[in-house]
Amino acid sequence: MYSYSILKYLTRETKILVRYKHPPNHWSVVRKKVHPVDKALNHFDDFYEQVFGKNWLAIRRALLCKNKYVAVLNYYGDIEDTKYNLELKGALNMRVLFDLEKSYIREKTENIDIVEEISETVQEFDNQPKDAIVETQKLQAKDLSLKSSLEKAEYDTRRLVNVQDALSTEILYEFIPTTKIKGKEDFLLESTHYKLYDQNTQFGVNVEKEYDFHFPDHLNIYCFEEGNKSEFPSPKKSITGVYNYYLMDGGSVLPVLALDIKPGNRILDMCAAPGGKSLLALQTLYPSSIVSNDISYSRANRIDNVYKQFLFDFDEKWLQTGKIRLTNYDGRIIEEDTFDRILVDVPCTTDRHSLHENDNNIFKPSRIKERLQLPELQRQLLFQAFKLVKIGGVVVYSTCSLSPIQNDGVVHMALKQAWEETNMEFIVKDLSQALLQTKRVYEYADANILRYGHLIVPSMKQNYGPTYFCKLQKIK
Known part of the structure; x- marks a missing residue:
């Protein structure tokens, strides 16, 4: 009317x-x-239902709900009082949960080893002639190491990459979004990013299993158990004036732990804003220095604010001593000394944010071109990290997207570029066995849809993520 x-x-x-x-x-x-x-x-709905199938509805439901946070305790605050107060609220130390699960896996697989060995010995005994029974050897002492235990805990052959036919079965190639935008013919389309991603192109992909996921002794992260929807209260300031803990999405923890930071390591956080992952790396007490970089001046200021809120006397004790450096560069053109560890937490479609906030949403009509160019930007950032990391150093690529194009697809493109244009060589670290100790805290995507990395998917039990991460080690 x-x-x-x-x-x-x-x-x-x-x-x-x-x-x-x-x-x-x-x-x-x-x-x-x-x-x-x-x-x-x-x-x-159109894209991810094809990728995740029947699991998409459960992931979708969790994505539309509020995500869960964990509390990263500030080593430079009132840490013991903070631990006590959080535990009174029912929060659990994540390191303790991981250690308990690791012990359970070891105990379970040791029992399996014993049963299997007894069964094999009895069968050999029954099959031997009577005059040979006396020569049956005694059971050899079992290797009860973590590596041996995890090898038998779960063995998923789907994670093995066959260089000869891996690309022919690659799921990423099946899910390319729309190929034409009316009135936007000059825009770079997502499908064009995959000229490098050719099914017929074969190159060496070295995959190596890891069996342990190191959780530094000085790092304290608290979470709530599965199904517990309690929320952490806003952090309070310590007697030194810094906050006692930092709240972040629980999925953001694993990319930093995957770096496997060692004492004395020099670290680059290439796209560091708002600064939570840099702060988390610092809380391990291992780095000799951290370079926290972001291309945006305003976002770089957010990193500075986080450091000042959590590190006492930040300017004098941290900046001036070179322990921390704040830089404002385009990560694709950083040219500095090499680093021991590099975190490449790239700009992405930020799936959860895109479903909850209209402001600054990457799905705005005015940002179509930016969104379609994301995989190319992500590849360039990761490739630059390849050049900056030392021989033997580690690069972890991560996103907060479910998109196989922005995740495994970008890793594949960067590896292919390194293979074609340089003499650099990398090992992709398969963390499937190591991550078994985290399964009480996180829910992961089916390994069928992944070749290189690992994907934390949101669930109503533990609504973290989404977070994709892939660990790569430079060997040449």
């Missing part, structure tokens, strides 16, 4: 019809408008 007013000019016979539109905040206007969050959900 339209509203009309009748105005009379000069004579009573003259009538002018004037249409009054509803204001932008009127319910009828708001209901008809398609917001960026709606566009994001439509895109995810």
Whole structure:
């Protein structure tokens, strides 16, 4: 229905019809408008249902709910009092949970080893002639190391990459989003990013299993158990004026732990804003120095604010001594000395944010080109990290997206570029066995849809993530 007013000019016979539109905040206007969050959900429904199949509905439900946080305790605050207060609220130390699960896996697999060996020995005994029984050897002492235990805990052959046919079965190639945007023909399309991602191109992919996931002794991270929807209160300041803990999405913890930071390591956080992962790396007490970089000046200021809130006397004791450096460069052109560890937490579609916030949403019509160019930007950042890391050093690539294009696809493109254009060589670290100790805290995507990395998927039990991470070690 339209509203009309009748105005009379000069004579009573003259009538002018004037249409009054509803204001932008009127319910009828708001209901008809398609917001960026709606566009994001439509895109995810179309794309991710093909990737995750029947699991997508559960992931979708969790994504639309509020995510869970963990509390990273500040070693430079009132740490013992903070531990006590959080444990009173029912929070659990994540390191303790990991250690308990590791012990359980070791005990379980040791029992399996014993049963299997007894069974094999009895069978050999029964099959031997009587005159040979006396020569049967005694059972050999078992190797009860963590590596041996985890090798028998779960063995998923789907994680093995066959260089000859791996690319022919690659799931990423099947899920390329729309190939044409009306009126935007000059935009770079996502499908064009995959000229490097050719099924017929074969190159060496070295994959090596890891069996342990080191959790530094000085690092204290608290979480709530599965299904517990309790929330951490806002942190309080310690007697030194810094906050006692930092709240972050639980999925953000594993990319930092995957770096496997050692004492004296020099670290680059290439896209560090807002600064939580840099702070987490510092809480291990291992780094000799950390370079926290971000291309955006305003986002770099956010890193500075985080450090000042959690590190006492930041300017004098941290910046001036060179323990921490804040830089404002495009990560693709950083040219410095090499680093022992590099975290490449790239800009991405930030799937959860895209479903909850219209402001600064990457699915805005004005940001279409930026969104379609993301895989290329991500590849360039990762390739630059390849050049900056030392021989023997570690690069961890991570996103907060479920997209196989932005995740395994980017890793594949960067590895292929390194193989074609340089003499660099990398090992992809398969952490499947090592991550078994984290399964009480995180839920992971089916290994069928992954070749290189690991993907934490949101669930109603533990609503962390999404977080993808892939660990690569430079060997040449």
